[in-house]
Amino acid sequence: MQHAVYMYDITHVIIDNLQFMMGQEKLNTDRFAAHDYMVGAFRKFATDNNRYVTVVIHPRKEDDHKELQTSSIFGSAKASQEADNVLILQDRKLVTGPGKRHLQVAKHRFDGDVGVFSLELNKPCLSFASSKCKQKVKKLSNAKKTESSKLSKETPANNKR
Structure with a gap:
């Protein structure tokens, strides 16, 4: 992303979707810790470079009759806090x-x-x-x-x- 900022002066990065980007292979670390690390890295990039980062995160499986809430976001609360x-x-x-x-x-x-x-x-x-x-x-x-x-x-x- 840093290269794209330098070469093409991008102002907005869209990550669609975070779960797919993380991959399906078994991670040596906790999946939620890896999720938190990536969210933190995107936030740091956006702040340091004065750019927008949009991250698509699919909700966890919930009852179809209930509306989604902020707590429905997959992973820990870090994504919604950041x-x-x-x-x-x-x-x-x-x-x-x-x-x-x-x-x-x-x-x-x-x-x-x-x-x-x-x-x-x-x-x-x-x-x-x-x-x-x-x-x-x-x-x-x-x-x-x-x-x-x-x-x-x-x-x-x-x-x-």
Whole structure:
């Protein structure tokens, strides 16, 4: 990562996912100790280099009917303690159809604002967005269509000199 900062001036590193990166082989040390060491190393890198590090950590297996909490993070508490922000993707499975997804801000170190944002699938973009964001996109695209139709009416199609 240090090389990437020097050569390419990266500002954000995403580790997806920590459990896969650690590997499946038997470690000589305790798995949780290795997990803590890696989290600490990422935190030190981010602080020393003034960079962002996002680490994806899958939750431990829990009851499907319960929402995930900060304590659901795999490993020890070090990952959530070291983090500036903790985001949890909640997936509520429904009996009648596809589940509802929510992004929960479980920790925000700098101003403490936490909350839940509903996410909806935007199929044309193959991405998730909040409901409010989706409405803003519709308004913006409608405004652009209206503006472009006004411009095409104002500009003569065959302007010959």
